[in-house]
Amino acid sequence: xxxxxxxxxxxxxxxxxxxxxxxxxxxxxxxxxxxxxxxxxxxxxxxxxxxxxxxxxxxxxxxxxxxxxxxxxxxxxxxxxxxxxxxxxxxxxxx
Amino acid sequence: xxxxxxxxxxxxxxxxxxxxxxxxxxxxxxxxxxxxxxxxxxxxxxxxxxxxxxxxxxxxxxxxxxxxxxxxxxxxxxxxxxxxxxxxxxxxxxxxxxxxxxxxxxxxxxxxxxxxxxxxxxxxxxxxxxxxxxxxxxxxxxxxxxxxxxxxxxxxxxxxxxxxxxxxxxxxxxxxxxxxxxxxxxxxxxxxxxxxxxxxxxxxxxxxxxxxxxxxxxxxxxxxxxxxxxxxxxxxxxxxxxxxxxxxxxxxxxxxxxxxxxxxxxxxxxxxxxxxxxxxxxxxxxxxxxxxxxxxxxxxxxxxxxxxxxxxxxxxxxxxxxxxxxxxxxxxxxxxxxxxxxxxxxxxxxxxxxxxxxxxxxxxxxxxxxxxxxxxxxxxxxxxxxxxxxxxxxxxxxxxxxxxxxxxxxxxxxxxxxxxxxxxxxxxxxxxxxxxxxxxxxxxxxxxxxxxxxxxxxxxxxxxxxxxxxxxxxxxx
Numbered sequence: 001x002x003x004x005x006x007x008x009x010x011x012x013x014x015x016x017x018x019x020x021x022x023x024x025x026x027x028x029x030x031x032x033x034x035x036x037x038x039x040x041x042x043x044x045x046x047x048x049x050x051x052x053x054x055x056x057x058x059x060x061x062x063x064x065x066x067x068x069x070x071x072x073x074x075x076x077x078x079x080x081x082x083x084x085x086x087x088x089x090x091x092x093x094x095x
Numbered sequence: 096x097x098x099x100x101x102x103x104x105x106x107x108x109x110x111x112x113x114x115x116x117x118x119x120x121x122x123x124x125x126x127x128x129x130x131x132x133x134x135x136x137x138x139x140x141x142x143x144x145x146x147x148x149x150x151x152x153x154x155x156x157x158x159x160x161x162x163x164x165x166x167x168x169x170x171x172x173x174x175x176x177x178x179x180x181x182x183x184x185x186x187x188x189x190x191x192x193x194x195x196x197x198x199x200x201x202x203x204x205x206x207x208x209x210x211x212x213x214x215x216x217x218x219x220x221x222x223x224x225x226x227x228x229x230x231x232x233x234x235x236x237x238x239x240x241x242x243x244x245x246x247x248x249x250x251x252x253x254x255x256x257x258x259x260x261x262x263x264x265x266x267x268x269x270x271x272x273x274x275x276x277x278x279x280x281x282x283x284x285x286x287x288x289x290x291x292x293x294x295x296x297x298x299x300x301x302x303x304x305x306x307x308x309x310x311x312x313x314x315x316x317x318x319x320x321x322x323x324x325x326x327x328x329x330x331x332x333x334x335x336x337x338x339x340x341x342x343x344x345x346x347x348x349x350x351x352x353x354x355x356x357x358x359x360x361x362x363x364x365x366x367x368x369x370x371x372x373x374x375x376x377x378x379x380x381x382x383x384x385x386x387x388x389x390x391x392x393x394x395x396x397x398x399x400x401x402x403x404x405x406x407x408x409x410x411x412x413x414x415x416x417x418x419x420x421x422x423x424x425x426x427x428x429x430x431x432x433x434x435x436x437x438x439x440x441x442x443x444x445x446x447x448x449x450x451x452x453x454x455x456x457x458x459x460x461x462x463x464x465x466x467x468x469x470x471x472x473x474x475x476x477x478x479x480x481x482x483x484x485x486x487x488x489x490x491x492x493x494x495x496x497x498x499x500x501x502x503x504x505x506x507x508x509x510x511x512x513x514x515x516x517x518x519x520x521x522x523x524x525x526x527x528x529x530x531x532x533x534x535x536x537x538x539x540x541x542x543x544x545x546x547x548x549x550x551x552x553x554x555x556x557x558x559x560x561x562x563x564x565x566x567x568x569x570x571x572x
Contacts, residue, residue: 007229014175014364015368018178041175051191053192053375054170054371054374056374059168059377060374060377061146061374062147063147064149065115065149065150066114067114067121069118069119069120069135073130076129076132076139077129077441078238082234083158083280084236085128085222086127086129086130087129087236089234089236090236092231092233093179093226093235
């Protein structure tokens with residue numbers, strides 16, 4: 001499977017990564033090789049095999065619905081770039 | 096050309112658990128910003144989500160009430176997108192294997208018209224935080240208290256054909272989750288939100304038209320308006336030779352119209368994949384049976400019973416079973432006064448009117464079911480006329496105590512003493528010789544005049560049947 005420059009740009013955008021235009025051919029080649037490598041799985045016989053959602057053969061454990069987390073806002077916000085009145089501040093989001 | 100609208104709804108319902116779906120942080124509404132967002136909700140490195148058992152039970156409960164299949168095995172997936180109120184950069188949801196599938200909900204449209212709406216699936220997921228735009232310059236403020244709150248998203252089949260049907264479906268689902276006590280259904284607080292998928296096609300056409308999705312409508316009235324606007328917009332567009340563009344739109348409540356969201360559709364490349372932090376959810380038949388035992392009488396069954404046992408008509412039964420609290424209230428009143436029809440009339444009349452005027456819910460009524468029951472007993476035993484009973488109701492509403500106390504204090508007991516009434520009637524007849532003569536000459540319409548005079552003389556406390564009977568007797572003679 002071969003990725004073109006526009007697909008590389010779109011993947012970068014979805015991942016919110018800034019990439020240098022000069023690097024696009026190299027990314028395209030490397031990503032294509034990764035996809036080719038994974039594509040080998042397509043040759044495995046999977047008929048009659050249920051999809052595996054998780055490599056561990058165990059069901060999810062459940063927790064009781066009881067509050068066991070205390071308010072640690074101050075600690076968490078001590079590493080935030082900007083806060084005001086307990087709120088995190090981020091660059092304006094327009095919708 | 097005649098057009099047909101096709102509508103499917105996705106309803107997000109906040110589950111009434113004490114804690115988040117994957118963490119032990121509290122979910123109480125209205126807490127100070129970010130005081131209920133723990134390291135897991137914030138997506139701090141190294142944390143692991145652990146699923147809340149209560150959220151699973153609530154999903155099973157809803158699934159059973161919808162007559163759906165409960166998946167013995169379901170899987171959580173990551174839905175990836177970037178938004179500041181989604182700290183992890185993905186929402187944990189369910190994609191290929193949801194916990195509930197293939198159910199149905201019956202809606203009542205008119206007195207005797209009902210319609211079955213298919214439920215494709217319902218899945219568990221976490222809510223995002225809240226972005227605050229107003230009151231901030233150049234920045235957006237983020238409160239992550241809501242991040243990680245459990246939601247169940249119920250996806251209907253495209254079975255609705257009008258805004259009216261969509262609203263009926265939404266109301267029915269709202270009533271159901273409150274019956275089941277799995278959500279408070281508070282729409283102002285965002286506990287019950289709706290996205291509507293809308294398309295139109297020429298009547299008779301089988302293929303679906305291109306749809307648009309109207310996001311986040313959180314009141315029954317707005318859903319109706321948004322859908323009607325969108326249907327009209329699409330029809331006009333097509334009739335003018337245009338094409339409907341598949342897109343997400345927002346409903347502007349101040350202008351009563353929908354408009355496209357500015358974010359581009361590319362953002363909808365969610366790249367779902369199974370969440371490696373969570374193992375598959377397995378639900379044992381024993382758990383399903385345990386939950387089944389906790390199911391209350393559901394709205395449809397209750398409605399049928401009200402029609403059968405109380406002799407109420409379909410409309411009254413639908414109104415009285417709209418919420419479990421209202422139905423319980425009605426049943427308590429009916430039991431106390433032993434007259435279901437009278438109880439129904441008062442609950443839907445005086446009580447509903449007073450609640451509506453005061454903006455109160457049935458659970459906040461100052462007149463308890465017992466108080467109303469006693470009042471109606473006093474109508475039944477002829478202590479009060481229906482008219483005076485309304486005065487007593489108002490006094491009870493204003494906190495003047497129970498019916499008997501109000502009747503005693505205000506001296507409202509109905510006059511049923513035959514001889515006392517006879518004396519008053521004789522006085523009235525003596526004071527109105529002209530009318531008496533006319534009545535006796537055949538102008539029987541004047542009976543109403545005499546009844547009015549007697550009521551005036553007794554300050555409305557005379558028993559109306561007795562007054563009628565005695566008047567006819569005396570005037571006839």
